[in-house]
Amino acid sequence: MTTAVPGLIRPSSIRPRVIGVGGAVRSVGAFLLVLVVLAAVWELAKAIGGVPWRDFLGSPIDPPWNPPLRIKQLNDQNLPHVWDVATAFFQPATRNSPHSLGAILIDAAVFTGRSAFAGFVIGGIFGTALAVIFVHSRLLERALVPYVIASQTVPIVALAPMVVLWIGRDWTSVALVSAYLTFFPVTIAGIRGLASPDPRALDLMRTYAADPWRVLWKVRFPAAMPYFFTAFKIAATASVVGAIVGEEPTGIRGGLGRAILQFNEQYITGPEKLWATVLASAALGIVFFGAVRVVELVVFRNRQAVIEA
């Protein structure tokens, strides 16, 4: 989730970095490689400490493989085979369901993604607005920033049921919960980024008698862009977390949070369905993160070398 909520109070320790397209491709490659390794380790662990292997139709494989150890966390109930999880996507979600689990999870991911995206946008706008206000008013900064920080130490899950009472049992509640997690990194990075221009650049604008709006657009925002994108990447993940977490205690149907609850209840009969749902959630988080990353690469295509890692 939040890697580098830059410094919570003092974001000074994290300097935003912009890496070129080549670096992004390498990162994706390394990620896929580690994923394959992870799957291999998963199966290796099961081969050592799991239960006798079966094929994906459930019949014993021939010749049988009987792992030497029995570790509870590694049996088929607690850690289904990789291929069982993979095939679960193509099998019916429930016994008589006309839809495959994959189709249902895609619908759920779209539903949750919509709330998360709305939350991301609301949180992004709100967070940026707060940062702009704080950069221009020392008094408001002193009065309110402690509460901005305190707001994040209040576990949002605790508030989610209340939000549903206020807003109603639909996806806008979820979007608000998501926005609650999203605005924070944007505000904190924004305060730092908007204050980051060289004082001489601000003096220069002063000699032009530029009004504060022009200073904001011409100097502060461009200087703050790397900071904002660092925050947007954190916020992208946070918005998905917020949406899933917001769906869970509020009982809103149709999304991944609800699917996690549902398949958790059916865990005894089909553990691979819960695993598949968790993987779908992971994929949604990575898609959000990746989308911001792509936008970042486009926005900074001409600035690449400036802040090379």
Added chain:
Amino acid sequence: MSERASIVDVQQVEKRFEGAGATTVALQGINLTIGSREFVSLIGPSGCGKSTLLRLVADLTAPSAGQITINGKTAPRARMDRDYGMVFQAPVLFDWRTIDENVQLPLEVMGVPRAARRKRSVEMLSLVELSEFSRHHPWQLSGGMQQRAAIARALAFEPKLLLMDEPFGALDEMTRERMNDELLRIWERTGTTVVFVTHSIPEAVFLSSSVVVMSARPGRITHTIEIDLPRPRTDATRETEQYFSLITQVREALRAGQGPIAPEAAL
């Protein structure tokens, strides 16, 4: 070589940097001998490799060809034996240490006992006139004071050789002149040999016993100018005829080394 023992001896040194496809020759055919208690400045345009030469002597990078001898040892050996102290362009003081603790850092690394470290640090800080700031942290000091602390740190373990890479480059002219006065005072008191990289002609002339003039592309030594200004040198020295004529001499040597003027070098 003079009758004095040589501290630094550089023979036929070359340094190439292998880039993507292109090889840059940073230094070529460098011969330089520096005797004990000398104060030698390396001066030249940007890209002449003066800092690279200093880093070669310090064994922070290795030569592509040639030999470097320090106190009769190879450069890596001399580094391992802590034969030299180095002062960088930036003071490189650690924020998490007080000035006193910063000065003690090399002694800690070298395993000097605490009491001896303390004593030495007190001496060094009084030498650079920072005694009353020993409990301060670096960020509480001005740029000039920070650089003085860095000099104290470099001298703390009594190296025979002090390597200085544009140590006063970031300071204003007034502070710089004061630092030059102090450096000479320290040099005379401690009896170290100094190799000093700078791009300021007056600074080089004021400080040095000899000025080594370098030129770029490829970096090589073009002139060596003996500075026979009487010592001790003071503010009055800066106003003598001899001082100005030496400055002119160094400037002309620099120009001669440059050949046809590259547009950006016109400054």
Added chain:
Amino acid sequence: MTDRLRQYLPAIAVFVGGIVMWELVVRGLSIQRFLLPPPTDIAATLIEQWPRLSQAGINTLIEAIGGFAIGLAAGVVVALATVRFAFARGALMPFAIAANAVPIVAFAPIMNNWFGVTSPVSKMMIVAVLVFFPVMINTVRGLLSAEPAALEMMRSYAASEVQTFRKVRVPAALPFFFTALKVGATLSLIGAIVGEYFGGSNLVLGRVIVESASFLRFSEAWAAIVIVSAMGIGFYLVILGIERLVMPWHASVRSTAP
């Protein structure tokens, strides 16, 4: 001291003003209690239900702190290994960054199944995974953040690798590390409460909130939220305090610059 007071005055004013406004608005507009109970109601419930709520709070806090400790230890160990072996860094850092983009709270039910839904260990493990990634990523970045000039200087002293690590890399990493701890402190309570939501003991704050909300005992739910928030802020402040003790030199701690 008065300077300090003046610095915090606006924040204190907002706090007091906010509570008073809340009370007045809820009572003045006679907003229904279930939407937002007035602070006095919440305070009354807090006192009345204190034995049960405080026990639930302690149980949740144990899960959060236990998991925080596990995640912290694992994060530091993996970070050290990652920094030590360059090849691990190339492969692990992109993965850790991607893993950090995964909504790890989704793994809560799986942890419950692995470590027993009734055991606090299952909640600790979800907290540990949440805390692990920020700690690992920031520690790696911190250890690699030392200035090249500082490393070169240590080389000029012929310092050993261990000395350079202790005297340069570790102090340079501390600000990054504490950033991660502050993030982790917040995450640990979120993780504990999400984990509780998927079953287990009922005497934990996550369950108290959900149950009292579903039985329309809203001032009780709010009283529990107040406790969670107080614990979150408290945990954060403890880490802030440790940070000031450990790195009195750091910019965020400096009170007087020349």
